[in-house]
Amino acid sequence: MRHHRIECGVAQSSTPDSIMMDVQGPGRNVKLRIDYITRTMLGNVPDLLIDLLELAAYVYCADQRIGRGSEKLPNFGEDWRRSLHFSIPVRQLDVWQDPEINDLLIQTLGFLSDDSYEFEFRQAQAPAQPQSLYFANLIDGSMENDEVALFSGGIDSFAGAVDDVAINDKSVTLVGHSSSTKVRNVQELLISGLKQRGFERKISYIPVWVSNESERAREYTQRTRSFLFACLGLVVARMSGKDSFSFYENGVVSINLPLAGDVIGGRATRTTHPKVLRGLEGLFSALLERDIQIRTPLQWLTKKEVVLRIRDAGFSDRLAMTVSCTRPRKWTGTQKHCGVCSQCIDRRFAVLAAGMGDHEPADSYMRDLLLADRSSDDDLRMALSYVSFFQRLGSTSKERFLIDHPEIVPALDRFPGLSAEEAGTRLYSLFQRHAKAVEDVIANAVTKHSRSLFRNELPSGSLLAVCFSRGHVEVAPAPDYDTRTKAFIDRLSAPILEFAVDGRGKRVLFRGEHSLDGANFRMVEALIENFRRAKAVDEEIPFMASVDLADRLGLNDQSMRQQLRRLREALEPLVVSLGIPLDQDTFIQTKERSGYRLNPALREVSMADIRSESALLSKA
Template structure:
């Protein structure tokens, strides 16, 4: 059964439902703030002060992300949620026609039921001021997360003599350290328009949800706003094609158990909504979408970032610990990719391709993840093209970012690369019957 959440932002409405959750991005007469965000590092460098609609856009994105964080998932059949959200905005008539598209993107990202209601906010905060010199001239906006993929995509842009403005969502010490290393590495490759960060995080909310599937909507939406204000048509959200398309490892992982943060269809839909909302006529690109993770790692090394790669972050738990766990799917893919590229990486807590730790939740999670990954890539390698389309339909759902042929070839290469590493390690080789 889906869990029900009825959420009101900044006490903007009093809907006739039981069990309301109150999220406050600012203090109101009814309570103090419990979710904080700051976009001033970005807003301050824009050429003009934000319009009411642009301010609404940031508030809507923040409120949706806050609702995701505040709606704790259950286990098993209680994993999915029904979320009703009320948001106060300055221009409700502008946002009501966009309600279906916004709901659809959230549902596509999270696989939850979601409904949003826009109401008038008579107490909306004033327009923030510009408090710094304007950004240097840029020809694009690129998102940089502290991970390998966004690092490599940014480096490729610089190598192509583009001048991007980099934007980051900074929410933990480990990510901050990684971003500092990324900054230093990119500075060696070429000139850019700088990197600016925003924050959006809980402040005193109990029982928060860690999956945060809607984070990329906030991430892309902020970049589209910056691009619209700077009259830039190109936004880049770069992720390797395997994780962007992200075919579920097993049928049990279909839905919100598998992330869709850079899925080509969702990226297209977010750009379309941003265009309708902001009058922006641009595109969100992924310039490494035809590359596997090992190929992305190797490209970064070729571009002179070999020393930066171990300082990047990949782990799902990196916001809660400064060390890679080693057993989540991104950690496993990272271990395989570094080994296939012949590069040294940072240390991981465990290495389940070799041995599984005894006891605790790590044991079963590590067993499941390695088993599912091994079975998945083995099935990919043994499937002909007809079987790929039939059994792994996401492979051909690319919405113009890459062709059917490119996607199939990339998945075949990934299966070969992954198997070549799994066969070298005792535990994973045993699972493959080697």
């Protein structure tokens, strides 16, 4: 893992290899600007939200500036993940130094981008940058609304806006982020189209510009963009006196399962993953000391079903104006979709599955989804992985669904109002419907182009030709499939994390051959005495004060909290190996002003029990 120090708001870096970033002054290299808000709204922005805006801008711009290396690395674990240490000036130092805020920030961003984060906050020196720096083109009058929603200009965000305005009869303030004029032009064109259809009084648009200045982006995937987007949504919502805002994104993209074996971790983006959204809600609620909610009204729709929402609302003629491709540098006046990236592939399948191909010409894509030659570079592999993945998923049973796709497990307990079992059932139905849509597109295209396929007239590297020639490949289940499925579902319905302590070997053992040692073991060792004593007499397990735990470990308070974060990260593989949803309190609980303890729901067992079942599970 490569380490990077990002020093923000400084005139001179402390080390030669530090990255300097600033939103103000002669050294400004981060642009942050929010347009077209009312003067009244501006007066509602507290210093804490200005701090949050600056922090989000720094994180997003650093993410773009710091590359991860080649995206074709077959095993990129150590080379792909980055360790990012930020030093940031803030106006409300006491709030940002709160351990709970720091933990929520680190854990949410860590899961979102698959990087390791550290934040060092310091008091902003006078004169702190005034609010007005970031708010241009102020307008008079009010901007009242029923909803605040994030607007990217893609199919999902347009469908969500149409649904709220035209179907649900709501007034909506749309917050659009862009880092290029091309993206902003798309958003403005769509907004203008809505207003021309008689919804001018129901639509207000607040464009936001956040980008690096004089620095070319090296990492185009923008994994932290949703953090920036959510922070912008929160700021505008609070300026409007609201405690909620909406992300318009379909559920298949939200979960975003990896389509290929090497598309994992940071490369399988988690922009609106339920775990990320619940983490953001927790962070925002803790910051503002009020209940903040992030709504996802399209969560249980596939992309095809989202396209049909646009059709049913009478906006089919606007479909081609939406843009889903995340590579604006490649756009031309007539082609704004590369046709190669996963977003373009996903979009085109949805449009064709919805029977809306006539409303979006194939030549608006630089590479036709089904008929173009994709044999160069990695283009065919991306498209074929997409089809193959949903082909396999379409023939997967409900019982097998979670076993084959353990990446779903962290999302199961993150849907408000649904049990893990209910969420699993709904996700299975969602992905089955999407898989059926992909299958229908391929089947219809084979029928339509059957003569060309028979005559070998299509490029051999086209997606349709490859799908036609390869046929179906079935993955055989493990010999003990039924037994392992039952064990997995039993653990999911009533998850209990069991562990054993190997005192001689200085390790904490878990099923599946996972263990904690070194500094992680010493932290568990410091807390195990209270755990055992209380369990033996069936009493409440006491918390150990932060200062006492730090003293027992021989660390200062900040180092102790960093060690706790590393311990929690070390447990993440248990999500996959055991199918147990984890959050920050699953193993070691934290309680403000009380301290730390091992979670009372844990179960300590013998080393023999752990080793015997681990040996059984390892047999395939």
